[in-house]
Amino acid sequence: MTTTAPYRPRPRAGRDGFAHLLHAEWTKFRTVRGWVTTMVIAALVTVLLGLLAAAGSHASCSEGPVEVACPAVPVGPGGEAVEDQFYFAHRSLTGNGDITARLTSMTGIITYPPPDHDKIVPGLVPWAKAGVIVKDGTRQGSAYAAMMVTGSHGVRMQHNFTEDTAGRPGGVSAASPRWLRLTRSGDTLTGYESADGTRWTKVGTAHLAGLPATVQIGLFVASPGDLTVKRADLGGSIEQMRFTQATAVFDNVGLRGDVPGGAWSRDAVGVTGTTDWERYHRPNGVLESGGTFTVTGAGDLAPRMDGQTVERTLTGALTGLILVIVVAVMFVTGEYRRGMIRTTLLAGPRRGRTLAAKALVIGAVTFVAALAATTVTVTAGKRILRSNGNYILPVSPLTELRVVVGVAALFGVAAVLALALGAVFRRGVAAIVTAVVVIVVPSILATVSVLPEGAARWLLRLTPAAGFAIQQSVPEYPQVTGHYVPQAGYYPLAPWAGLAVLCAYAALALVLAVVLLRRRDA
Template identity: 45%
Template sequence: MTAPTITPYRSELPPARDGFPQLLHAEWTKLRTVRRWSLTLLAGVVITVLVSLLSAFSGSSSVSGDRSAPPVGPHGGVVSDSFPFVHQPLSGDGSITARVSPLTGREGRAPEPWAKAGLVIKESTKAGSPYAAVMITPGHGVRLQSDFTHDTAGGTVDRDRPHWLRLTRSGDEFTAYESADGSTWAKAGTTRVAGLPETVQAGLFVATPEETMVQRQFGSTSVGGRPARVTAAFAHVTVDGGQGAWPQDTVGGGVGGGLKGTPDSATEKSGTWTLTGSGDVAPYTPDVDIAQQSLAGAQIGLIPLVALGVLFITAEYRRGMILTTLTASPRRGRVLVAKAVVLAGVTFVAGLVGATLSFLLSEPELRDRMPNPLFHPDVALTDAPVLRAVVGTAVLLAAVAVLALALGAILRNTAVAVTLMVVALVLPLVLLSGLPLDAAQWVMRLTPLAGFAVQRTLPDYEHVDAVCMPENGCYPQGPWEGLSVLCAWAVVLLGVAVWRLRRRDA
C-alpha cells in the first residue's frame, strides 16, 4: 500500500521583511502614535513663533528722526557715498594719472585701514551714481573698486613713499594701473561699469570710514564710532581727454557724511592738489539683520525638539521596549539610523513651518520699529538669502534633534542627555559676552552653536570693515560653513551611538 503524499504547510501570509523601508515605517508609527511626542513637536513650533513675535514687539519703538531717503547704488542697495571731489569732464575714452602721497590721519592719528585716496571716473556728482576708482589704502594696498560692491586687490603700497595711479576708460571697460616710480607700470585690475554716458566726471578723491571703538566686558558690550578725516596730496595730475577747469565739489551726504564744523577741503598749489575729507565710498551694511532677528525664536524653540530627540530612544530603554525592537531587527545600527531619518524628517517639516511663520509675522514689525526703516528695505521670503535662512533654520532644528537622539542613545538617561544638550546650545549664548572676542568667535566656529550662522542674511564685503560681535548674532564663518559644523557634530555623535549600541547589551 502506497503511503499518502503529505504536502508541507505553507502560510498564506507574505514573508516578514525587516528591510530599511519597513524600519522607517515602524519608527514613524511609533512617533505619530505617542500623543505626548506629537504635542512636544507642536510645542517646538509654537514656542519658535511666539518667542520670535515677542522679540519683535519688545524691540526699540520707532523714533522720529531723519527720514530722508538714503543714496542707492546701481545694485539697488543703500550705499555710503560722500567725499571731496576735484574733477573735470571726460568725453569718451581717456585716462587720468596722478602721483598720490601716503594718507595722513586727523590730529596725528593713524588713518583707518580702509581709508582711501585715488582717482575716480564717475557718472556725475550725484550720490550713488555709477563709478570706477583706483586707490591706495593704508591697510590693504592698491584697490580697484566699482559700483560700491566690486573690489579687486592690486599691489602693495609703501606707507612712506608716494604711489602712482592711472585709470583708463575704454567704453564700459575700466583698467587700473599702478607704479612705484611713474615709469614702470603694472596692471592692477579691470572692471566693467555699464550704462555710463559719453561724458563723465574724472577726478581726485579721498575718503575714510569712521573710527570704530569697542568696549567689551562681561555682560556688556558697546560699539561706538566717530567721524575720521584723512589728507592726501596729488601731484603730476594729467587727464587724457579731459576738458576745462577743475571744479571742487562734495559728493552728496551719503551715510555717515562729513565731519561737522570742519568741512572737506581741496587746495591747489604749483600743480599739486591737497584734499582733506571724511565720508566713505562703500556699500552700507545695516547694524541689524532683520531677517535673522525674525528667526530668533528658534534658539528657544529647539528645547522641546531636544527633549523629543532624547525621548525617542530613552523611552524605549525605560520601558524595556528596546528588546522587542532589536529582536525584530537585529541589525542595531540600522535601527538607530532609521530613528534618526524619521526624527530628522519630522523636525525639519515642523521647523520649516515654525521658521516660515516666524519670518512672515515678525519681519514687518521689526522693520517698522527701526529708527529709520528707509535703511532697511523690505525683504521677501522668496529672496535667496531669506529663503536660505528659513530653510536653513529647519535644517538646523532637524540636526539638533538628531544630535539629541545620538546623545540619548549613548547615555540612556533622559534627564542627563536633555540637560547636556541645553547647556551645549543655550549656555554659550549667555557666556559669549564675557569671553574675549577671539575666544568667543572660536566658540562660535567649533561648537554646535555654529549652526545658527545659517540665519544671517546680511552680505559681507571684504572691503568694508565691520565689527563682528557674537552677542549681536554675527558669526565669523559663512552660513553654510556654520551649518556644516552642526551637521558634522550630529553625524559624528550618531556614529558613536551606533558603535556603542552594537557593542553593549540592550
C-alpha cells in the same frame, strides 16, 4: 508522517524593508500626542518669541527735538546697503578715456581718540582713501571704480562698494609719491599704479555693466570713522565710532578723452551735515593752485554694516530648539522606559537600520516644523521691524532662503544628534542635558558677551553650536573696519561650513549609538 514548521514572518529586506521601518517609526511618532504637541509648541515658540522681539524694536531719527523717519539708505549696484560719502572734484567724460594723477601727501585727523578724549590728534585711519575715480554720476549708490592709496593698506583698486583688489603696500610722501591711473574702455575700468609715472603696473579690472556713455571722472578723498572697542566691566564690549578726516595733495593731474573744458565741479557726495571741526577748522573741499589739488574729505565708499539683519527675527530659535531636543530624546528613551524597545528591535532586528529610520523620521519631522516656523517668523518679522522704523540690511533672495532653510536644517540635524545621545545614554534627563550643553549653551556663552571674544570664536568653531553660522546673512568685509564678533552676529566659520560641523557631530553620535545598540541588550 511529516510535520510542517510553523510560519514565521521574516523582516522585509532592501528598500521595502526600510520603508516599512520608516512607516512604523512615523506611525509611532504621530500617535504619541505629547511628542506631536511639543513639536508644535516648539514651532509656535520660535514664531511668537521672534515676533515679540521684532515688535519691541523701534528706531527713529531726530531733527532737534522732533522725531522723524530716518532717511533712505543708499543701495549699491548689487542690491546691498552702502556707505557712499566722500569729497569729489570731477569733470564729465563721454566715451573712453582715462585720468592720471600723482599723490604726494596724505594726512588726517582723528577726533576724541582714546585714552585722551578731550583732544584732536593727527593720524589716518587704516581705510582712509584718496585717489582717482570714475563714477556713474554723483547719486549715492551709483556704480564706480577707483584707484586709491589707503591709510594702512597700501594701494587698492575698489569698485561697486564690495570689490577690493590689493596693489603694492606702503604709504605716500613727497619723497615717495604714488602715481595712479584709471582707464575706461566701454564698461571696463582698468587700474594702474606707478612709482615714477613711467613704468606702470596693472592692479585690477572692473566690469561695470550698464555704465552710461557720460560718467564723472576725477579726484576723491574719504575717511571712515575710527572704531574703538572697550571691554565693559560686567562683560561685553562698548563700541565707539569717531569722526575722522583726510587730506590728500595731487599734482600732475591729466585727463584724456572727451572731457569738456572749464572748471572742475565740486561735490560733497552724501554729506548731510558738518561737525564742529569741519565748520571751524578744516571744511571738506578742494583747493586748486598751479595744477596742485588739495582735497579734504570724510566718509566712506563701502558696504554699510549697521542695521537689522533678517536673522534677528529668529531670536526664539534657541527656545524652540530646546523643546525639539526634548522630543528627539524622548522619541528613543521613551521606548526604553516603557519596555517597547524589545518590540521595536524584534520588528527590525537589524538595529542600525532601525535607528537610522528613527533618525530620519525625527529629522524630517523637525525640519518640516522648523521650516514652517522660520518662514513665518522671517516674513512677518521683517514687516514688523520695518513698520517700527527699523532698517533691515538687504540681502539677496538666495541668502534669505539659505537663512530660512538653513535654520530649519539646523533644527533637523540637532534633533538627530539629540536622538543619538538618547540612544547612547538610554536616560532622558542625561541625554537632554548633554544635548543642551553641547548645542545650546555654547551658543549662548558665545553671543551674550560672557566670554572673551577669542574664546567665543573657538567655541563656535569646535562645538556643535558652529551650526548657528548658517543664519549669518551679512558677510564680513575685509575693507570695512568692524567689530566682527559672535556678539554682533558674525561667526568664525562660513555658513555651510558651520552647519557641516554640526552634521559631523550628529553623524559621529549616530555611529556611536549604533555600535552601542548592537553590543548591549535591549
